[in-house]
Structures are given as C-alpha cells and as structure tokens.
Amino acid sequence: MKRTKLFPLLVLPLALAASGVQADNNRGFFAGVGASAINVDDSPSFDKANLWMGEVFGGYKFNPWLGGEIRYGTGLGDEKLYLEQPLEDLVTAAGEEVLMDIDNYTAIYYRAEAVNQTGRFYALLGYADVEFTMKGAGTSATLSEDDFSWGLGAGFIIRPRLNLNFEYRNLVDVNEYRFTTITTSLDYRF
Template identity: 40%
Template sequence: MKTFLSAGAVLALLASPVLADNQRGPYVGVGAVMVSGDSRTPYDKAEMPALELSAGYKYNGLLGVEGRIGLGVNDDRDDSSDYFVTEQEDNASLSEIGREVDQYAAVYYRPELINQKARLYGLLGYAQLDTVVTRWEGNSSETTDDSLSGSSYGLGVGWYVTDHLNFNAEYRQLANTDDNRFETLSLQFDYRF
C-alpha cells in the first residue's frame, strides 16, 4: 500500500505543472480505516476496522487545519500471532485475544500541493486513542481498556471526483508513544464547500 501511495503521489504531481490552491474553505469527510498495532503488544498483527469522520478548513495550500474522530466497528480476534503464542506459554488456558478500537480523536496541520487533477497532502498533529483488549480463557473473559495519546502524522493523495468531491487514500501513524505504535491505511471521500 505504501508503494501505491508513493506512485500516486508522483503521478499527482506530474499530472499538471500548475500548482495552485483552487479548493479553499471548509470541508467534511467520511472514510473507512484499518488500524494496525505494534508487534510487541496485544495488537500484534491486528487489523481493526474503524469509521472516520473529518472536518477542516483550508486557508491556502500551506495553511489548513483538520479534526478527525473515529469509531471502531468490529474487533479483530487473534489466536496465532507471536504475542499470543508467547502469552499462551505463560497461561495455557488462554484461547483467544480480541482487539478493537473503541474511539479516537485527532487534530492536524494539513499542508497540500494541488494541481488540476489531484492533491498530495501531509498530516502533522496529535491523536488520542482508546482501545479494548479482551482475553478469552475458556468460557470467561477479561477486558482491559487502554488509552494513549501522542504525535500523529501521515501522507495522503487525493483525486478530484467532481468540482467539490474528492477521493483520498492515505497512510498515517495514528498514535506514537514509547511503548505503542498504531498505523492506519484509509480510503476517504471529502466534500469541499
């Protein structure tokens, strides 16, 4: 997916030599997000789907702000990752680990390079993420809620569908701390007013 985004970014910038910000003002968006976690944690090999809503304002190509909220839509079950196998060695009754995004919120500075066909944009900001881990042991379970916050950054490519509607694909580090790292791949639509 990173190769796809890199190739799309190069094509977007080469599509037209005119780089002018022709999409100023407010916008709203909705997207499907896949959140993955760090291999040293219960989120090893996790693929946790979420629905994301965004709203922002572009003053010009270098000055824009955006807020996002996300809600988990399903959990991801694990019974084979390296983390699970290690945990099961210490607790033989452990049969499965469920991981899911509860919710998240983020705020970003969003600079963009825009031409007549597409846009390349960066995201630099801060995110707060709430997750839930459920450890299944036979018929019983134990649930742990985790909350973390930290720096968040990413890169995206957007294509114009109509004069006001855009389709975006992006990669993002959702939350980065010393102990955890959560990454996202997302597909989104946004509408520019």
C-alpha cells in the same frame, strides 16, 4: 463489522455526491468520511492485529497550501489475538486468546498540501488519542494511548466539490503499541 456504525458513514458520501455546484478546492471549509484498515503492533505481547475503522473529519483550508482538521473514528469490529506473553492490563496468560477492538480515536492535524486541477498531495502533522479494549478470560481492560501523529496522502478531484483521498498515517507510536492506518476517504468542499 458493526452495521449500526457503518450506516451513517455511507449516507454522507452519497449525499455529497448528489451535489453538483462549483466550489473552490483551494480554500474554505471541508468535511468528509472514510474507512481505515488499522494495523496494531505490540511486538512483545502479540504479532499484529488488523482492524477496521470508520471515521468522519472536518476542517478549514486557509489558502491553497495550509489548513487544519479534526478527526473522529470508531472501530467496526474486533479481532482475535493469541498472546505471546501476558498483558499487564489483563489477567491473562501466554498462549491465551483475547479480543481487541478500537473504541474510538480523535485527532487534530495541521494539513499542508499542494493542489493542481486534478488532485493534491498532502501531509498531516498533529496529535492523536486512541482508546481500545482488550477482552479475555472473563476480564476486559480499556486502554488509551496518545502521541504525535503524522501521515501522507494523495487526493483526486472527482467532481468540483468532491475529492477521493488515499493516505497512510502513523496514528500513534508510543510505548509498545504502534497504530498505523491505510485510509480511503471522500471529502466535500463547501
């Protein structure tokens, strides 16, 4: 795990937790930070890659049911993969070991949610772009995939302005690559 990338992601939730002022969870600006476990599947070339990513996000709720948000994430480490067949973008052979790392991702979402006094259920519909690097046998290739993105989540109000969220997202599913995430995040309502 890259500690220099992890430190800023831990500072924001601690600062937000220190605040204790009343807020409206139904509308207004929000910002947050989260950690994701990413599963990358490229079925012809390798079985699966399991990576970690940190992310920050911000958005605006227009009313209790509708909002929008943008997200940015970066990888927190790489994973070794054993290729079942060569990758086009790398000079590799089947059975070779390569390293995969998420460079970053950006996404924009329409957020529909239902809120009560203890929590929320929400759906994300939008567009995401993922950049990742594959390294092997003295060569490397930076690849980018973008596509429609969707997710489902549940959030719990732990303080008047602070929410704890758990979500599943189909980040990108294009060509042979499928990126899915399980995310835990904190968000702060302004």
